Amino acid sequence: MEQAASDIVFQSYGRCCNSEQFFVDFYGRFMGTSDEIRALFAETDMKQQRHLLRNGIMQLVLHARGMPDTKLRALGESHSRRGYGIRPQWYSLWLQALLDTIREHDPEFDSRVESSWREAIGPGIEVIRNAY
Known part of the structure; x- marks a missing residue:
């Protein structure tokens, strides 16, 4: 039987979460994409930010597995032009x-x-992006 994309992602994310370095490396890579993005995190407690990222990715994964988009809509609002x-x-x-x-x-x-x-x-990211 073909394994669902959400199951593959759930397992992949579990393997990534075995190391806190995953989240450190992500932010190093993401902030390296532009000065503008790096500036967004200038005054940020990165330990707390990594915790928020860990939860945010899990919300995307859970949405893919059928959870309602309530938390993603809230994330979208906080990340929108009003946030x-x-x-x-x-x-x-x-x-x-x-x-x-x-x-x-x-x-x-x-x-x-x-x-x-x-x-x-992808669909969960669109929920967040569309709140802009």
């Missing part, structure tokens, strides 16, 4: 940084895992 002002075009940079970090940390990463991540969390 942190996270521009819609930055989500593609975020996703690419995430996938590159997963590639580095998930020993089972391959093209199937990557496409599963894109398929599973």
Whole structure:
């Protein structure tokens, strides 16, 4: 039986979460994409931010597994122009940084895992992005 994308992602994320370095590496990579993005985190408690990221990715995964989008809508509101002002075009940079970090940390990463991540969390990212 074909394994669902959300199951592949759930397992992949579990492997990544085995190391706190995953979240450190993600932010190093994401903040390296532009000075503008790096500036967003200038006054940020990164330990707390990594905790929020861990939870936020889990919300995307849970949404892919059938949970309602309530928490993603709240994330969208906090990240919108009325909140942190996270521009819609930055989500593609975020996703690419995430996938590159997963590639580095998930020993089972391959093209199937990557496409599963894109398929599973894409709709949730759109919920957040569309709140802008």
